[in-house]
Amino acid sequence: MTLASSTTSAGVIGPSWALVVAAVLVSGLLLAGPALRRRYPVAWWMLLGFPAVVFRVVHTWRPLMAGCGLAVSRRPALTVVSGLVGKGTPPPQPRVPRCGLIRPTSSGFALFVRLLPGQVPEDFVKAAPAMAEGWQVHAVRVTSWKPGVVRVVASAADPLASPRVPKQRGPGHLLRVTVGVLETGAGWVLDLRRVPHWLIVGATRSGKSTLINALVAGLAPQPVALVGIDCKGGMELSLYEPRLSALATNREQAVRLLTALVDLTLDRMTVCRAARVRNIWGLPDKERPVPVVVIVDEIAELFLVASRNEKDEAQAAGTALIRLAQLGAALGVFLVVAGQRVGSDLGPGVTALRAQLGGRVCHRVADPGTAEMALGDLNPDALKAAQAITPEQAGTAVLASSDGWERARSHLITESEAEAVAAEYAHLTPVLSELHLEAP
Numbered sequence: 001m002t003l004a005s006s007t008t009s010a011g012v013i014g015p016s017w018a019l020v021v022a023a024v025l026v027s028g029l030l031l032a033g034p035a036l037r038r039r040y041p042v043a044w045w046m047l048l049g050f051p052a053v054v055f056r057v058v059h060t061w062r063p064l065m066a067g068c069g070l071a072v073s074r075r076p077a078l079t080v081v082s083g084l085v086g087k088g089t090p091p092p093q094p095r096v097p098r099c100g101l102i103r104p105t106s107s108g109f110a111l112f113v114r115l116l117p118g119q120v121p122e123d124f125v126k127a128a129p130a131m132a133e134g135w136q137v138h139a140v141r142v143t144s145w146k147p148g149v150v151r152v153v154a155s156a157a158d159p160l161a162s163p164r165v166p167k168q169r170g171p172g173h174l175l176r177v178t179v180g181v182l183e184t185g186a187g188w189v190l191d192l193r194r195v196p197h198w199l200i201v202g203a204t205r206s207g208k209s210t211l212i213n214a215l216v217a218g219l220a221p222q223p224v225a226l227v228g229i230d231c232k233g234g235m236e237l238s239l240y241e242p243r244l245s246a247l248a249t250n251r252e253q254a255v256r257l258l259t260a261l262v263d264l265t266l267d268r269m270t271v272c273r274a275a276r277v278r279n280i281w282g283l284p285d286k287e288r289p290v291p292v293v294v295i296v297d298e299i300a301e302l303f304l305v306a307s308r309n310e311k312d313e314a315q316a317a318g319t320a321l322i323r324l325a326q327l328g329a330a331l332g333v334f335l336v337v338a339g340q341r342v343g344s345d346l347g348p349g350v351t352a353l354r355a356q357l358g359g360r361v362c363h364r365v366a367d368p369g370t371a372e373m374a375l376g377d378l379n380p381d382a383l384k385a386a387q388a389i390t391p392e393q394a395g396t397a398v399l400a401s402s403d404g405w406e407r408a409r410s411h412l413i414t415e416s417e418a419e420a421v422a423a424e425y426a427h428l429t430p431v432l433s434e435l436h437l438e439a440p
Contacts, residue, residue, distance in 0.1 A: 110152065180411045197359065226240065355377075
């Protein structure tokens, strides 16, 4: 009897202590939640935020799909009605798309959904705002994964509110720079080897200069040549002058510099043809010429004209830029073209150049035409997202390429930091004798 009693008592006490310990741990997490969220947001999300969201997703999945029109009745409508009238039985539960495993990310979660017959990814794209409201998260993005399957990615909070980007140590990968953070929480990486030419637009104080600062700061430690064209007297790009192999500060200089860059590109073409390779990356390391990144600030200054002579200069500059965009990617010359305003009113050269710039970044702009010029030919949804950026969201931008579009925010690099980086790596500046700016 005594042994049985002790066994029974141990069996009761064991689960009781386990419940007490579990209650204490949960209480401690709840009490420490705010501090944990501030100091260790990823840990807070994994321990508290993610389990709570998983519960909401599972609990609301069926009614949410039905409310968004994504559920399908198991019987034809007349069969259901006759069953209700004739037998008084409840109708069968509608079929809903099957939800896959919910996987956590650093600031949200992702899941795959298998579409029902007759459904298309656009149906789920339209339902994304309702999903965000139902799951109480910041935003939901839906993308097509493969035929019959969509990928749903949710962000629990806005990672663009206070982006945290680790400082780059060392040169890193050639022509690849982390300049900020994406809305998904991942790093915003500009890889010029993958997308060689970029158009960056944005109004004053929208974050355009900050993005260029971040890009130059990331490229400065790398074995590349940086070339600047700033026809506003060098007011912006002169910050990096110690690290620039050449800098043009007016249109006349810009035309000579661009012409020299075209000649450099043609010389490299001859070298590649003699070596029977299709680009400079097929050459041996010791024979490969240094990559050149050309940064053009305020593109409108190159194309605005007030006289016949200026018209000829603008046409020459535009033609050279288009040739560089067409030939440069394979021959190690990359373009980053920036401006406050980019529109077809600047001339046909701008439209032709825009077609060659496969990467686009649109900050807040002062006129809808600039946003249309930057993003309209790639993705209408990206255009809507860019037009929704407010003045309070400085640094926030929409980036688009052939791979799709994302919201992002650049890492803050101040003018003093940009100057310090240029001075620190000035000894790495390649000397390119071809890029001479002396007047003929």
